[in-house]
Amino acid sequence: MSDAGLTPGAMRALEGSGRIAWAAGAVAAEPAHLLWALSLDETKASELLGQCGIDVAAIGSRFPRSPDGDDSLEPPPVPIPLSPLLTDVVREARDLARSLCLEEVAGTEHLLSALAIVDETIAEFFRPFGLNAPGLRERLQQPLLIATTPIVPEFEIRWHPPTDTDLIDTLRTLDAAANRAREGLRVVEDFVRFSLDDAHLSRLLKELRHELTERLSDLDRMGLTAARDTQGDVGTRIKTVHEQTRLRPIDVVVANCRRVEEALRTLEEFSKLLLGQAAESPAGEESTNSPRPSPRLADPQLPAHLEQLRYRLYTIEKALTTALVSCERLAGCDLYLLVTESLCHHGSGPAVRQALAAGVRIVQLREKSMTDRELMESARRVRNWTREADALFIMNDRPDLAVLAEADGVHVGQDELSVREARRIVGPHRLVGVSTHTIEQARQAVLDGADYLGVGPCFATSTKSFDQLAGLDFVRQVAAEITLPWFAIGGISLDNIAAVRTAGAGRVAVSSAICSSPTPGAAATKLVDQLQPPSAPNP
Numbered sequence: 001m002s003d004a005g006l007t008p009g010a011m012r013a014l015e016g017s018g019r020i021a022w023a024a025g026a027v028a029a030e031p032a033h034l035l036w037a038l039s040l041d042e043t044k045a046s047e048l049l050g051q052c053g054i055d056v057a058a059i060g061s062r063f064p065r066s067p068d069g070d071d072s073l074e075p076p077p078v079p080i081p082l083s084p085l086l087t088d089v090v091r092e093a094r095d096l097a098r099s100l101c102l103e104e105v106a107g108t109e110h111l112l113s114a115l116a117i118v119d120e121t122i123a124e125f126f127r128p129f130g131l132n133a134p135g136l137r138e139r140l141q142q143p144l145l146i147a148t149t150p151i152v153p154e155f156e157i158r159w160h161p162p163t164d165t166d167l168i169d170t171l172r173t174l175d176a177a178a179n180r181a182r183e184g185l186r187v188v189e190d191f192v193r194f195s196l197d198d199a200h201l202s203r204l205l206k207e208l209r210h211e212l213t214e215r216l217s218d219l220d221r222m223g224l225t226a227a228r229d230t231q232g233d234v235g236t237r238i239k240t241v242h243e244q245t246r247l248r249p250i251d252v253v254v255a256n257c258r259r260v261e262e263a264l265r266t267l268e269e270f271s272k273l274l275l276g277q278a279a280e281s282p283a284g285e286e287s288t289n290s291p292r293p294s295p296r297l298a299d300p301q302l303p304a305h306l307e308q309l310r311y312r313l314y315t316i317e318k319a320l321t322t323a324l325v326s327c328e329r330l331a332g333c334d335l336y337l338l339v340t341e342s343l344c345h346h347g348s349g350p351a352v353r354q355a356l357a358a359g360v361r362i363v364q365l366r367e368k369s370m371t372d373r374e375l376m377e378s379a380r381r382v383r384n385w386t387r388e389a390d391a392l393f394i395m396n397d398r399p400d401l402a403v404l405a406e407a408d409g410v411h412v413g414q415d416e417l418s419v420r421e422a423r424r425i426v427g428p429h430r431l432v433g434v435s436t437h438t439i440e441q442a443r444q445a446v447l448d449g450a451d452y453l454g455v456g457p458c459f460a461t462s463t464k465s466f467d468q469l470a471g472l473d474f475v476r477q478v479a480a481e482i483t484l485p486w487f488a489i490g491g492i493s494l495d496n497i498a499a500v501r502t503a504g505a506g507r508v509a510v511s512s513a514i515c516s517s518p519t520p521g522a523a524a525t526k527l528v529d530q531l532q533p534p535s536a537p538n539p
């Protein structure tokens with residue numbers, strides 16, 4: 001029999017009716033056999049029967065299970081078919097379940113109601129008990145309440161206060177987690193400081209490490225070192241192949257960030273035990289089983305503070321991994337072309353194609369006055385040109401069109417969508433760039449998960465007006481702090497690019513310097529040359 005439209009309990013009842021029919025010597029399962037199966041199993045149907053006072057004795061007086069006295073419920077050697085009448089019962093149960101709009105499948109309670117509807121003999125048997133088809137239907141629309149007798153416990157559970165052994169185990173756990181957190185943070189900080197040379201993230205990590213040390217002082221005074229048992233720690237002898245291998249710097253960063261995060265969670269959870277012990281031993285009371293009072297945390301908010309430290313590290317980890325991945329993705333992208341059709345001397349096509357041929361590896365389509373349809377047509381052309389040149393294509397301000405045009409990313413300003421909002425549209429793999437005009441905006445963009453920054457404006461520009469120029473001082477600030485890829489932007493040309501380079505910019509973004517030139521390819525070549533690192537002198 002197919003189980004389509006039946007609950008597992010209903011299928012079990014039908015299988016039980018087959019076993020009862022086999023034991024009774026019947027060739028097919030009948031409605032009476034199903035009634036027996038419903039009463040013998042713990043189902044909603046048996047609950048309904050019990051509420052009406054119908055027990056196995058009452059059923060047996062009217063429908064004997066096995067005329068020959070064999071009450072065995074062994075499964076038959078071959079499946080017992082359902083009689084036509086029982087088949088009608090199942091069909092009615094399914095229709096009933098659908099009509100009540102409560103279940104998409106029929107359960108044992110629907111089978112019981114269907115018995116009262118389809119089989120007149122069973123309906124007649126139900127009547128003295130006040131059970132009929134309308135009454136059953138009404139009961140199906142009410143929640144079923146299982147009548148139970150409270151269990152009287154034969155024993156009493158008594159919770160003993162923590163012992164000194166429990167305390168030592170807790171302190172050992174806290175000590176090991178504290179050491180892992182300190183060590184892991186130092187590894188990450190050393191990488192950011194000496195390899196990444198990122199002052200912004202180094203400062204955040206140092207502040208986090210110092211705050212962790214301050215928070216852990218509350219635990220240190222409770223005897224962490226005294227509880228330490230390195231020689232007896234079974235974990236010191238367990239090693240895996242993976243933890244002994246680091247292939248890239250990012251592997252070191254991720255492994256140690258995760259190490260610290262896990263350690264902080266252990267510190268958070270086990271420090272709660274110390275708070276729980278203090279709550280069970282009010283101030284002034286000493287345990288009768290211990291010669292000294294239980295140690296107490298000076299800061300009852302320590303677990304919450306540790307939780308916040310963990311959340312801060314999540315953000316730093318994201319910024320670190322984003323910086324490392326973005327440096328790889330933007331390697332060789334030193335000159336960034338912002339193309340606007342109206343600025344191009346010969347149109348955007350020649351400007352983009354010649355710039356790509358000259359070595360430009362990233363192009364942004366920056367159009368403020370085009371309709372969406374015109375913008376999409378232009379975006380598809382630029383996408384084709386950049387794809388042929390193996391260069392990156394970025395859409396300005398429009399993450400939706402960036403996805404439609406299959407661009408490599410989107411660039412947003414301070415007045416446009418946030419990094420988070422743009423990321424939700426373009427997904428995790430496309431670049432999201434952000435224009436920044438102050439060092440605070442640049443720092444925040446790093447933590448927000450931007451893949452690169454626009455830093456400026458350095459000089460006055462014809463493409464966009466600003467109340468105040470950030471200037472080269474801003475470039476110097478970013479160069480001193482931030483390793484995430486960034487491009488100096490705003491009025492940069494061959495006449496002032498040397499000053500921008502001297503201020504610390506390794507990447508620049510230009511528009512008019514290429515687009516407005518009668519020879520955009522030659523202009524791009526000269527700018528690319530200016531961005532090349534100086535050759536080492538011959539010995």
